[in-house]
Amino acid sequence: MGNLTSQSEFILLGLSDLGYSQIPVFLLIFLFNVATLAVNLLIISLVISDSHLHTPMYFFLGNLSVLDIFNSSISVLHVYFDIFTGNRLISYPFCISQVFFFSWFCSTECFILDIMSYDRYVAICHPLHYTTMINIPLCVKVAFLFWVLSFACCLLHTLYLLRLAFPDPTTIPSLFCELYELLQLSSSDTYLNYFLIYFQAACFSVPGVLVTFLSYVYIFKTILKITMKDGRGKAYSTCTSHLTVVFIFYGALFFNYCQPKTKIFLAGRWLAVFYTVVTPLLNPIIYSLRNRDLMGALQKTLSRIVPTP
Template sequence: MIPKDHAAKVWEKNGQTSEFILLGVSDLTHYRIPLSLLFLIIYLTTLAGNLLILFLVNSDSHLQTPMYFFLGNLSVLDTSIPSISVSHLSFANFSGKIPVLYSTCLAQVFFFSWFAYTEFFLLAVMSYDRYVAICLPLHYTTKISIQLCIQLVSSVWIFSSAYSLMHTLCTLRLVFCDSTTIPGFFCELYQLIELSCSDTYLNYLLIFVVGIPFALIAFSITFLSYVYIFKTILRIKMKDGRQKAFSTCSSHLTVVFLFYVTTFFNYIQPKAEDLLVGRLVSILYTFFTPLLNPVIYSLRNSELKGALCRALVKGKRIVSS
């Protein structure tokens, strides 16, 4: 257990807090070690699944298409997001001591905001790709080229990093007085803003003026793309044709649904008196979505299954030779 007065004894330099205390599961004394081991297993499984997809996408010539280029970037994000929190907290919770340096906390804020915002726009780009593939199949090769994919993905990564950097720089001006305990598994932007005892007007202004409008744009692109996709699928008279068209976007649609639902419950949920509820939602958002994404694509995608079989056959040949 973390001493209750630990936060009050945090060393301060020039009026600024030097470290924060992540609550994690440290207050659940009897479940701390089992949960920490569970988090570590989930993290390693997530790494294995997403790295396998990255390996297949980069090594199999049949997967050198725009859709799998986007999927490779999604796997990078699903590997990076839990690496910010799960790997650190698994070992920290295991020992029961989870102080986080101020600089480390800011780094977590920057990288998590960067990766989360990038995933918003990447899913929107992937939705547009599925829209062109299903609604405009004859124009797909002219409208969606590898060069355009690289430009779109690069723009998404650069814009998201700039937005996250603005938030991180604005967070530097915040002052933290008495409370330095974060009721979560890693440092999040909203939690730091709520903990601050200084003026947070600029931080909220940046969220409402820049963050929310662009998030709504990404959501609108995703939503409208699937509206047109469903309209096109419903016009197909042959049952086999409808199933084939839907199968090309079902995996992505499932991932989009999971991402938006968990994001909604993580950030839009009312403040619960029991902090455990908020932490359970955070686990679902941070831990399980990156774990489920490779599972969804692997189970529902015949091309990935074929690439895996070819990789296994090739590996057996190498071993036997």
Template sequence: MYVYLFICLIKKKKNINKNIAMGNQTIVNEFFLSGLSDLPALQLPLFLFFLFIYFLTVIWNLLIIFLIVTDSHLHVPMYFFLGNLAGLDLCCSTVTVPRMLFDLYTKRRKITITACKTQVFFFLLFTTSEALLLTAMSYDRYTAICQPLHYTQIMCWKVCVQLMSIVWSLAFTNAVVHTLFALNLSFCASDIIKSFFCDLPQLFQISCNDTYINIVLVFLLSSFLGGGSLIVMFMSYTYIIKTVLKMQVKGKGGKVFSTCSSHLAVVFIFYFSISFNYFRPSTNNHFAADKVVSVFYTVISPLFNPLIYSLRNQEFKTASLSFFRKIFQPKDRIHPN
């Protein structure tokens, strides 16, 4: 992402100099989102498709949260974190998808600067929270697998709440800092955001201010939060893999490997999709690929993440089946004596 941001900075400075030389300093008050497609025939199919995906995302994540809250068998730290992950996935999807659906339906694609920066704040808040939460979940799995005799003492409810408090505090601080510095940006080079939602790199690219401080903040905070999270997860899963391999030799690692593999799948999907979209410069030749990957981690991933966890977890499948039996199984009729 840093390479991309610095290239954006170089391109932006060239545009600023060009605008100054031409005396063109018209301040932009609203942006035009390029959207997913310019073809009129695709607007309705895309609208219906993403409306269906968003509906499934809302229903499934709310169901997961409901089951975890109401089923006493799921009142353990692993499902506490899973419930938080479902909530974050629901929030991440809600930040971007309703706006995208509105643009597809109305074909306006215009967004005010205030709405754009508000979207940036919440997008940063929820994505940062999810990255940090995945780190907390990796520590929980490390404790459960590598230190099973001390798991209940280490991962007590007080510790779980403290971990989530740290996650939200760091994510909120990160989002507030970036948003406050983004409030000072003005835009005159262009009013076109080449995406279907607002994000910091796109704002940096079209800003007519010097964004050096903004980019340095992105570099420092991303190094601290993202780098720290990856180091903790790498160390946790290194020890987990070693422990699981020993269990496999004894024939006891099947269930453990199934649980951890689902977590690893979620981590891989989350980091791979974001890295693909941000760790390289965005050029005209890559707009289609960028949009596809952006759709994946903002729309598809929030639906698949809880599915990956729940479908590979026997306890959660049992709780789901029990819930649906209570709903669909007819109650026994009471016959009078």
């Protein structure tokens, strides 16, 4: 068994065991990645350039787009390297860095989705007090706090990961290096690592899920009290997009990280593809399809670029 003084590389399986399906799957991932980059950059540019979108909801949506770009890009970096070079080896420092950055951005996205639930709660249940309860300066401070808090938590996980030893060689049956995957493959005692995960989940993740759950309980109770059909439909449309994104995001994470330990990693790998490649593209599409403000901002931008005769 190797230790960290001799462990300098891992074998990252990626797509190399898919045989003839490797190239089609890679092209599909590449197309999703390019589309994710384009759509999320478009949303970020619209939120920045259009003054009508300078509201708390679109500020958090811009944060979500930034996180989706980072997550999708980081998770497929080595897939590109493997396809073009045929080298499945990934250096230990790069693997640990990938664990840290993916965990950081994924944790921050959880926080952002939670605060967006509270934003929808205030907008629907306390519309007259919305501007006093939630404003851009407050949102900037909250978002900054979440980014820093996630950074500190994930840095702690990464530092505890550095104390572990791994078999030499170690094959990682995934697209990228994940904390949970490395803990399963470690030859050391991982009790402290799992304790830290569960402790932080109890302190931050569980309260965040409760905020989302309770926010929507009060939202739906308020919507049911609305007598006007148009008003009820408008209230539903303002929260269904976010609720759909929450279900997709947490559902994929739950099925990936709460499944029992197994030597059959193929299902987990496809789940990883879903929440790192597909979900970052679905998020902006779901938010945009039923959002008149974003569609209006896009039309105005296109009219400036391509003026009608």
